[in-house]
Amino acid sequence: xxxxxxxxxxxxxxxxxxxxxxxxxxxxxxxxxxxxxxxxxxxxxxxxxxxxxxxxxxxxxxxxxxxxxxxxxxxxxxxxxxxxxxxxxxxxxxxxxxxxxxxxxxxxxxxxxxxxxxxxxxxxxxxxxxxxxxxxxxxxxxxxxxxxxxxxxxxxxxxxxxxxxxxxxxxxxxxxxxxxxxxxxxxxxxxxxxxxxxxxxxxxxxxxxxxxxxxxxxxxxxxxxxxxxxxxxxxxxxxxxxxxxxxxxxxxxxxxxxxxxxxxxxxxxxxxxxxxxxxxxxxxxxxxxxxxxxxxxxxxxxxxxxxxxxxxxxxxxxxxxxxxxxxxxxxxxxxxxxxxxxxxxxxxxxxxxxxxxxxxxxxxxxxxxxxxxxxxxxxxxxxxxxxxxxxxxxxxxxxxxxx
Numbered sequence: 001x002x003x004x005x006x007x008x009x010x011x012x013x014x015x016x017x018x019x020x021x022x023x024x025x026x027x028x029x030x031x032x033x034x035x036x037x038x039x040x041x042x043x044x045x046x047x048x049x050x051x052x053x054x055x056x057x058x059x060x061x062x063x064x065x066x067x068x069x070x071x072x073x074x075x076x077x078x079x080x081x082x083x084x085x086x087x088x089x090x091x092x093x094x095x096x097x098x099x100x101x102x103x104x105x106x107x108x109x110x111x112x113x114x115x116x117x118x119x120x121x122x123x124x125x126x127x128x129x130x131x132x133x134x135x136x137x138x139x140x141x142x143x144x145x146x147x148x149x150x151x152x153x154x155x156x157x158x159x160x161x162x163x164x165x166x167x168x169x170x171x172x173x174x175x176x177x178x179x180x181x182x183x184x185x186x187x188x189x190x191x192x193x194x195x196x197x198x199x200x201x202x203x204x205x206x207x208x209x210x211x212x213x214x215x216x217x218x219x220x221x222x223x224x225x226x227x228x229x230x231x232x233x234x235x236x237x238x239x240x241x242x243x244x245x246x247x248x249x250x251x252x253x254x255x256x257x258x259x260x261x262x263x264x265x266x267x268x269x270x271x272x273x274x275x276x277x278x279x280x281x282x283x284x285x286x287x288x289x290x291x292x293x294x295x296x297x298x299x300x301x302x303x304x305x306x307x308x309x310x311x312x313x314x315x316x317x318x319x320x321x322x323x324x325x326x327x328x329x330x331x332x333x334x335x336x337x338x339x340x341x342x343x344x345x346x347x348x349x350x351x352x353x354x355x356x357x358x359x360x361x362x363x364x365x366x367x368x369x370x371x372x373x374x375x376x377x378x379x380x381x382x383x384x385x386x387x388x389x390x391x392x393x394x395x396x397x398x399x400x401x402x403x
Contacts (some may be wrong), residue, residue: 011343017033038126207341
């Protein structure tokens with residue numbers, strides 16, 4: 001249960017920081033998040049009481065989920081139609097890279113040094129992000145057209161002045177379509193058919209992403225490997241390297257292959273290794289004589305699971321999330337989706353120890369396998385291809401498509 005408390009704070013991070021980004025802008029909100037992560041990590045490093053460690057670990061999760069809420073919005077608003085998914089997926093590389101960073105540090109350093117080293121990337125971010133421009137969409141929505149023009153000129157230096165003005169006009173037209181462009185809130189998400197449909201499409205892949213067992217695989221990877229007879233810490237580092245490499249590859253090819261095919265392949269490919277892994281733990285549960293001869297199977301299954309997960313589910317849901325909503329509703333909608341994600345992580349992390357004790361690890365793994373296959377069915381029948389489409393084109397599709 002204690003392991004599940006910090007993920008519960010992700011709900012607050014999504015709603016609170018998502019709203020804050022609408023008020024002060026994505027850039028300033030991300031700076032607040034970076035400062036919060038830095039301060040929380042430093043306090044944990046020097047804490048001598050367990051309660052302080054738990055409390056500020058909760059704050060870390062809150063700010064972490066705030067990043068997942070605000071950063072996809074920022075990426076969507078600074079990118080063009082042809083490179084939106086590429087940079088959205090590329091930004092997701094830093095999640096497994098952070099996991100790998102923590103796996104390596106956790107194997108060799110004390111809690112104090114470990115926490116201080118976790119604060120180092122946040123310090124670098126605060127310095128670096130000071131020089132990053134504000135979202136051009138936010139600047140334009142606040143009437144700062146000149147600032148928007150300067151930002152687009154920096155971001156799209158290969159374009160002529162005429163092309164920059166055309167891009168600004170497109171942004172203005174999109175903002176003018178919504179009378180409440182400055183006041184989108186959570187309750188308005190369900191006010192129109194296209195918003196409700198967009199919410200279903202955004203929630204589907206994110207729920208599959210976080211209910212597919214990845215939270216358990218990452219959080220309990222070392223014990224799972226130890227249970228299978230491997231060195232958990234070193235295997236976790238190897239798996240982390242593989243995950244980073246695969247998500248990097250995804251970011252390079254997603255604009256060519258499209259979002260939908262990669263999500264579909266990833267969902268099916270994530271489920272199959274879990275199906276096989278469940279059989280291994282079932283054989284181990286019944287003390288089958290076959291277990292010693294297939295001791296390598298958990299390593300193969302988890303590596304395949306991580307590769308297939310990183311190929312699509314690990315990054316694309318966050319990338320397409322920002323594409324489905326208009327600028328006025330984007331922050332509020334992403335807040336709801338990431339809050340749901342936090343709830344999923346809380347449920348899976350909190351329930352896994354009890355489910356493992358009552359049902360056995362094999363039934364837990366099979367349950368996550370079923371979720372992957374259900375998710376693949378949802379993606380096949382529901383998720384549209386957004387490759388190369390502008391935000392207005394996606395909105396037109398949502399208006400005309402029947403649920």
